Amino acid sequence: MLIIGIGGGTGSGKTTVVNEIIKQLPENEVGIISQDSYYNDTSHLNYEQRTKINFDHPRSIDFDLLCEHLKELKKGNPINQPVYSFVKHNRTGDTIHTLPRKVMIVEGILILTNTELRKMFDINIFVHADSDERLIRRIKRDITQRGRDIDEVLARYQNTLKPMHEQFIEPTKEFADIIIPNNRYNTVAVDIVRTIISERLA
């Protein structure tokens, strides 16, 4: 199994890059694990309390479960990936039955901060976009897709997202084997990663 970790700040384009990478690859050969599925289960909190969580800090992620799941996939066993709702700020209770594939892609803002996870990755990729570009994308996405308003997005950006990005996420660039500049759609970089995967699948 080839495991690729794709990190980078919110709005840098990780999900978009992953979708482009897998577009022309055989569906049954490549699997995706999203760090977002592994936000801690916060069912013991009410909605108001959940809105106050710092979702950009590594402790907001259930890395134990994520590592355990990746180990199971490596052993050839399927896992049940939790489904997360950004609208409710919590797991939905549903799961996605995820089968082990020849290539597994793990993507998320904080995945490269975790030493145990990094040890399991064969290739570390960091997707970079400038912070103003990421903020613009985040405002548009969170308002249209995640049920936020402009005040919420900007307050979260100033209070937690920006400082956490600087403290935890940006430094993980150091661990990257490949940095994808993604201020514009980067088809060349996507092709390179796709070629690496195709060679492994051949």
Ligand SMILES: Nc1ncnc2c1ncn2[C@@H]1O[C@H](COP(=O)(O)OP(=O)(O)O)[C@@H](O)[C@H]1O
């Ligand atoms: N290179 C790009 N140029 C312009 N918009 C982009 C680019 N890459 C992604 N986007 C858009 O930015 C938003 C965030 O992208 P997404 O892939 O969800 O980022 P991430 O997963 O890193 O948070 C989405 O609406 C997406 O369509």
Ligand SMILES: O=c1ccn([C@@H]2O[C@H](COP(=O)(O)O)[C@@H](O)[C@H]2O)c(=O)[nH]1
């Ligand atoms: O309940 C939640 C959980 C997370 N967030 C924000 O999401 C991003 C990470 O997702 P990307 O798709 O990589 O952007 C993170 O910056 C959190 O602030 C949230 O708003 N609500």
